[in-house]
Amino acid sequence: MSRIGKAPIAIPAGVTVTVNGNTVTVKGPKGELSQEINPNIHVEVKDGHVEVTRPDDERQNRAMHGLYRALIHNMVVGVSEGYKKEMELVGVGYRATATGQVLELALGFSHAIFIKMPKEIKVEAKSERNKNPLIILESADKQLLGQVCAKIRSLRKPEPYKGKGIKFVGEIIRRKSGKSANAK
DSSP states (O other): OOHHHHSOEEOOTTOEEEEETTEEEEEETTEEEEEEOOTTSEEEEETTEEEEEOSSOOHHHHHHHHHHHHHHHHHHHHHHTOEEEEEEEESTTOEEEEETTEEEEEOSSSSOEEEEOOTTOEEEEEOOTTSOOEEEEEESOHHHHHHHHHHHHHTSOOOTTTOOEEEETTOOOOOOOOHHHHOO
16 A cells, blocks of 8 residues: 555644545645546545545556645645745856746846746745845745746756756755866
């Protein structure tokens, strides 16, 4: 049996979970999220926790059991605490400015890049003297947040020689030695 799927999901105070047919809706202080569930997987809300069960040990059902439990857990955590990602711009002249829901990036191209953020994501840009500019993204939806971060990162991925590019705070870039280090 799925180890992840077996674990019940505790519902914190201020969060409500409702199951309506194949849709699970989670409401909390940070927002409201809903997820379509496969009809084979059964979701029940019992005295302060959510239980996800499957009908049999068929391979497909085993796979979906843990998946939907993880998705519902991410929704519960998202509406109660929220998710936050910090990205760092490493490179000379790289800048970020946030105006409302629009993020402006100067990444060494001839023109600035403007990205309109979804309304579910709160964006903030910080620039301190002698430090790399930071982009701070916050949302209740973990999947959407990760997707937006991946899109921003894809504009200028960190390169292995100087480490320039957009990276997550705390991410370690594997560095390569340059051409001169290989010469004998």
